Amino acid sequence: xxxxxxxxxxxxxxxxxxxxxxxxxxxxxxxxxxxxxxxxxxxxxxxxxxxxxxxxxxxxxxxxxxxxxxxxxxxxxxxxxxxxxxxxxxxxxxxxxxxxxxxxxxxxxxxxxxx
Amino acid sequence: xxxxxxxxxxxxxxxxxxxxxxxxxxxxxxxxxxxxxxxxxxxxxxxxxxxxxxxxxxxxxxxxxxxxxxxxxxxxxxxxxxxxxxxxxxxxxxxxxxxxxxxxxxxxxxxx
Numbered sequence: 001x002x003x004x005x006x007x008x009x010x011x012x013x014x015x016x017x018x019x020x021x022x023x024x025x026x027x028x029x030x031x032x033x034x035x036x037x038x039x040x041x042x043x044x045x046x047x048x049x050x051x052x053x054x055x056x057x058x059x060x061x062x063x064x065x066x067x068x069x070x071x072x073x074x075x076x077x078x079x080x081x082x083x084x085x086x087x088x089x090x091x092x093x094x095x096x097x098x099x100x101x102x103x104x105x106x107x108x109x110x111x112x113x114x115x
Numbered sequence: 116x117x118x119x120x121x122x123x124x125x126x127x128x129x130x131x132x133x134x135x136x137x138x139x140x141x142x143x144x145x146x147x148x149x150x151x152x153x154x155x156x157x158x159x160x161x162x163x164x165x166x167x168x169x170x171x172x173x174x175x176x177x178x179x180x181x182x183x184x185x186x187x188x189x190x191x192x193x194x195x196x197x198x199x200x201x202x203x204x205x206x207x208x209x210x211x212x213x214x215x216x217x218x219x220x221x222x223x224x225x226x227x
Contacts, residue, residue: 004158042117043217056214090158104215106158
């Protein structure tokens with residue numbers, strides 16, 4: 001498989017559940033990103049990892065916990081979410097972070113519904 | 116406070132004609148601008164970009180124009196094709212790419 005993949009594609013969870021979203025990139029990139037897209041809102045950057053180190057945390061609540069074990073994998077661990085956290089969660093990667101002209105490549109997203 | 120605005124949520128254009136998608140921004144520190152295209156059930160895909168040192172960048176049927184004084188950019192697609200039907204997002208960054216600020220998107224429909 002090529003590009004950026006995300007699993008699962010759809011997830012329904014209760015507010016007391018713990019789940020994880022997974023992202024994998026096969027592009028040899030060194031930077032990975034989590035974005036959130038709520039209905040009728042622009043994509044919002046959540047986290048940035050560069051060479052497995054978190055370089056950006058965009059004031060995201062602690063119920064979202066990212067993990068980047070290596071440059072190819074990125075996880076978003078979810079616990080005690082709220083219904084307003086229901087959204088499309090997109091993962092992206094780029095060759096390097098903070099380089100002008102370095103394009104971000106997106107995965108297909110995970111559609112999360114919190115009941 | 117939205118720093119990148121796409122004021123037209125939707126646009127319909129006849130096949131073969133020109134599609135013009137618009138984007139306005141408020142942050143004068145933005146120096147790099149991108150357009151992404153998104154099909155249903157897929158992630159956004161990069162289309163074309165422009166640096167603030169230029170006012171035009173062309174790639175095949177796609178041209179992006181930047182008017183810094185008006186803080187406005189536009190994407191022209193000519194001629195428009197049915198496969199261009201998608202949601203188009205404008206994005207901007209300041210001094211690097213790790214923090215892209217996106218607009219809400221414009222849904223383009225090409226009418227055969």
